[in-house]
Amino acid sequence: MSRSRRTPVANAALVLAVGVVALVGLIVQSRGIDSMADRAALLAVLAGTAALYARRRHPVPVTVVALAAVVAYGALLHRPGPIMLVFVVALYTAVDEGHLAAAIGLGAASVLAFAIADTDDRPVANGNGATLLHAGWLVAVIVGVTRNRRAYLAETEARALAAAQRAEEEARRRATEERLRIARDLHDALGHHLSLINVQASAALHRPDPARTTQALTAIKQTSRQTLHELRTTLGILRQDADTADAPGLHHLDDLVTTAGRSGLTIRTELAETPPLPTEVDRAAYRIVQEALTNVTRHAGATAAVVRVRPDHDGVLVEIEDDGTATPGAPGTGILGMSERARALGGSLTTGPGPHGGFQVRAHLPLQPGAAPS
Template sequence: MSGSRWRGRTADTALVLAVGLVALVGLVVQSSGIDTTAEWTALVVVLGSSAALCVRRRHPVPVGVVALAGIGAYGALLHKPGPIMLVFVVALYTVVDEGYLRVAVGLGLASVLAFAVADSYNRSPDTMNGATLLHAGWLIAVIVGVTRNRRAYLAEAQARAIVAEQRMEEEARRRATEERLRIARELHDALGHHLSLINVQASAALHRPDPTRSEQALTAIKQTSKETLRELRTTLGVLRQEGAEPLVPRPGLNRLGDLITAAGRSELTIRTELAETRSLPPEVDLAVYRIVQEALTNVARHAGATAAVVRIRPDHDDVVVEVEDDGTSTPGMPGSGILGMRERARALGGSLTTGAQPEGGFRVCARLPLPAGELA
C-alpha cells in the first residue's frame, strides 16, 4: 500500500514538473525573453498555477479554478493565449476524473471565453488565429474521453460488486443448506435409533400379553427413552455451541458398549469384533458411532434378523466399520438413514457401501480415512 502511494506521489510530482517546465519554456519562447513587468508577472502566474497542481487530487475544483484564473491573467497580461493552457488541461482532467463533470463543463466554457478574448488581441484583419478553436477541441476531447473512461470504470466496478454480492449470497445459501442437513442428520441419528427401539419393544409387549415379557419391554422402553433424552441434550448442546467445544461429550467408541446393550434389548444378539485402535479424531469417532447406531437401527426395523456382528478395524490409513446381520429382508429404496450414513462418510473423505450378502443378510461397510499416526 505504501509503495503504491509513494509511486503515485512520484508520478504526480514528475507531472507537475513537466507541465510547469513546458509552460515556462513556452512563455520564454513566446515572449522572446522576459523583459517587461507583464512578462515577469505572467511568469509568476505560470509558476503559481503549475504549483497548484501538486494538490489537484485532494482539491480538484479549487485547483481548476486557480488554473482558470491563471489563463485569464495570462491573456490579460500578454494579450494572447499561451502554453499555460497545458496547466489548465491537466487541472480540468483531474476535475472530470474525480467526478465533477458539471464543474468541468463550466470551467471549460469559461476557459474558452478567456481564450477567445485573448485570441482577439492577436488577430489580423485578414486571418483568424485558431488558438481558440484548438483549445475548445482539446477541452472537448478531455471531457469526453475522461467521462467515457470513468463511466466504463464505474460500470466495471459495479459489475464486480454485483458478482461479489452474488457469490456471497450463494456461499451463504450453501452454508445454510449444509447447516440444515447437519442439524437434520444429528437429530435423525439421535432420535431415530432410540425411537425405533421403543417402537419394537412396544410392539412386542402388545403382541405378547405375558406379564413378565411386558415388564421387560417396559423396562427396556424406560431405559431407551432415558437414553433418548440424553442423546437429545447432547445433540442440542453441540448445535447451540457452534465453533466451541460442547459442554456434553459427543458419543464415540467409548459408548459403543451402551449402544450394543440398548440394541440387544430388542431380542437381537450382537457380537462385536474390535481391533485395537488409538484414540480417533472427534469427527471420526462420532461418525463411527453414528454409522453403527444407524446400521443397528435398520437391522431392528427392517431385516428381521436375530443376530448381527459389528466390526471396527484399522486398514492402512483408514478405519473400516462393518455391520452384518442374518436377516431375510433388506430395505427397499435407500432411506434417510442410509443417506445419512453415506453423507457422514463422504464429509470425511470416505465412502460407504451397502447391499445384500450372497449367503443372506445385509451388510453395511464404511471406510473412513485417518491422519497419519492415528492408527495403531
C-alpha cells in the first residue's frame, strides 16, 4: 500500500494541472490546432491525462497508456513536448506503488522510442545527447522514488516493531499488577481468617470450658466457611469466571466486623455517607480494614477498635484505631500490602500511634484512581 493516498479532489487537481501543462505545450508547439496531426496529438494528450486519474488503482496499465500517448504525440508532431510530464507522473506512481520491474521496463522502452525518434529527426552525431539526457532523467526518477520508498518502508517497520514492543510491555505490566493484586487478596483473606481461627483455637485449648469450646468451634466453623468462599472467589478470578457482584467491598463490612468480633474484640463502626466508590477503591478500602483488624487481633493486645469511613476532599478516608498497648515492630507484609493497595490507586497510607493511645491505620483513597509513580 502506498504511503501517499490522495483524496479524490487532490487527485483530480493534479490530473487537471498536468493536462493543462500538456495542452498549453501542444498549442505553443503547433501554434494552434489546425491540422489533423494536431487534432490527433490533442486526443493523445487528453487520453494520457485522463488515464492518470486511475494511476493509484492500476499503476502499470496507466503507465503503458501514458507511454503510448507520448509515443503517438512524438510520431504525429515529430518532436517531444510537455506531454512527457504525463509519463513521468505515471512512472513515478508505478515505482511508488512497488512495481519497480515494470517501471524499469517501461522507462527503458521510452528511452528506446526517444532514441529512434531522435535519430530519425537529427544527424546521428547530435542525436545521442538528448537521448542520454532523457535516460538520465528517468533513472533519477526511478532511483529517487525507490530510495524514498525503501526509507519509508523501513520507518514503517520500525514503528510497527516499537508499537508491538510497547504493547507487549503494557501486557506484561498489567499481568504483573494483576498477580500482585491477587497475591494481596489471598494474603489479606487467608491471613485474616486464619488468624481468627488461630485465636479461637488457642482460647479453646487454654480454657477447657465446654461452653467456651463449643463457642470457639462454632466460630472456627463459620470463619473457615468464609475463608473457603473468599478463596473460591479469588481463584475464580484466575479462571475468569468470578462474579464481580461477589467481590469484597465496604458493603460486606458488617460481616467482616462480625467475624473479627468472634475473637473477643469489640468493634465500633462510624460510617459517614460517601459518594459511590469505584470498584477498585471499594475493594481496596475493604482489604485495608480487613488487614488492619487482623493486625489488631494478632499483635495489638487490644480489647476494642473503631473503624471510620468518611469522605475527604476528592477521596475517601479509612481509619482503624485500637486501644492496644503493644508497640508495633518493623513494618511487615500486612502493612506493606496495605500501603501498596493505597499507592496503586494514587492514594496514601500512614500508620503509627493513635491520638488517644493504641495504634492507628489511616488510608486516603482518591475517587478517581490513578497509579502513583513508582
